[in-house]
Amino acid sequence: MPSTSTAGSVSVGGKRVECDEDQSILEAFLRAGVWMPNSCNQGTCGTCKLAVLSGEVDHRDSPLETLSEDERAAGLALACQARPCGDAEVALRGDKANRATHPLKDLSATVVGIEDIARDTRRILLGLDEPLAFSAGQYVELVVPGSGERRQYSMANTASEDKVLELHVRRVPDGVASDKWLFGSVAVGDRVEAVGPLGDFHVVDESDDGGEPMALIGGGTGLAPLLAIVRTALARHPDRQILLYHGVRGQADLYDVDQLDALAAKHPGFTFVPVLSDEPDPERRSGFPTDAFVEDVSAAKGWSGWLCGPPAMVEAGVKAFKRRRMAPRLIHREKFTPADALTPAPPTNEEA
Numbered sequence: 001m002p003s004t005s006t007a008g009s010v011s012v013g014g015k016r017v018e019c020d021e022d023q024s025i026l027e028a029f030l031r032a033g034v035w036m037p038n039s040c041n042q043g044t045c046g047t048c049k050l051a052v053l054s055g056e057v058d059h060r061d062s063p064l065e066t067l068s069e070d071e072r073a074a075g076l077a078l079a080c081q082a083r084p085c086g087d088a089e090v091a092l093r094g095d096k097a098n099r100a101t102h103p104l105k106d107l108s109a110t111v112v113g114i115e116d117i118a119r120d121t122r123r124i125l126l127g128l129d130e131p132l133a134f135s136a137g138q139y140v141e142l143v144v145p146g147s148g149e150r151r152q153y154s155m156a157n158t159a160s161e162d163k164v165l166e167l168h169v170r171r172v173p174d175g176v177a178s179d180k181w182l183f184g185s186v187a188v189g190d191r192v193e194a195v196g197p198l199g200d201f202h203v204v205d206e207s208d209d210g211g212e213p214m215a216l217i218g219g220g221t222g223l224a225p226l227l228a229i230v231r232t233a234l235a236r237h238p239d240r241q242i243l244l245y246h247g248v249r250g251q252a253d254l255y256d257v258d259q260l261d262a263l264a265a266k267h268p269g270f271t272f273v274p275v276l277s278d279e280p281d282p283e284r285r286s287g288f289p290t291d292a293f294v295e296d297v298s299a300a301k302g303w304s305g306w307l308c309g310p311p312a313m314v315e316a317g318v319k320a321f322k323r324r325r326m327a328p329r330l331i332h333r334e335k336f337t338p339a340d341a342l343t344p345a346p347p348t349n350e351e352a
């Protein structure tokens with residue numbers, strides 16, 4: 001949470017924002033409702049890399065793997081890690097400065113629902129004290145009680161469902177957040193602290209959405225943000241073509257199948273395809289969801305693509321989409337990694 005003493009101010013594209021002590025440049029801008037590219041908020045993805053044009057920044061915990069010594073010497077910094085030392089001016093990559101965004105906020109909520117929905121997978125519902133403005137597909141960071149650590153979970157609810165957050169949590173053995181808390185001590189009625197919304201993996205603005213076809217591939221609890229995106233996309237264009245692939249190991253890992261089948265019955269352009277990788281079932285597709293997409297779609301020019309899951313699945317998905325002629329700029333991706341990975345990438349959904 002932010003402190004109150006100011007460490008300096010940072011300007012980008014002529015917009016200047018005060019930065020509290022111990023507040024990253026990214027946090028200061030997002031809290032002011034000014035967009036900066038961001039994804040992991042942990043210094044591991046490099047999405048928030050920017051150029052320091054004047055002044056000094058403290059790189060804090062920026063990993064060398066993400067920001068090399070040469071890049072630091074060249075004046076680059078990670079906005080999610082760096083703090084200004086006095087006043088500074090920075091520039092984003094590309095011509096994207098000053099786009100408005102939903103402001104990052106401290107959130108207080110009460111646990112209003114806990115449901116086991118699949119093998120080692122839970123749906124957690126958090127009733128917010130105040131409604132949250134966000135875009136479908138974004139995530140929140142929960143503060144793990146007693147540890148001060150934070151864990152990231154994508155929201156499966158749409159932006160119009162702004163009072164109750166729906167999170168899908170995968171249990172990780174001995175995980176501080178999933179095993180010990182969200183599969184352990186948590187109870188309905190508990191109070192929860194969080195911050196959000198975060199992340200650039202979200203639906204395009206409605207004014208930019210022409211109802212083009214979409215392909216979405218999720219692995220495990222990577223389904224969560226895709227549910228929000230699909231339901232938002234269908235609400236805007238009920239007849240649009242959408243293919244949603246959910247890749248899991250076995251039948252016991254599938255969830256929300258009835259809900260998605262009902263959605264497909266209501267929207268003839270929407271197709272839901274569960275794909276089982278390790279435990280074949282005669283009723284289901286088997287293999288990898290990225291291969292299933294290649295088998296099903298001969299050309300995806302003009303489509304947008306959405307990938308959320310383990311890094312290997314996301315990389316395979318990018319290749320599959322490009323193979324079918326999807327434009328790289330229309331491919332959106334969100335990676336997550338297992339608990340305690342040395343180089344985690346967000347949002348975890350199944351982080352420890």
Ligand code: FES
Pocket residue numbers: 037038039040041042043044045046047048049066078079080081
């Ligand atoms: S490295 Fe800053 S958002 Fe990922």
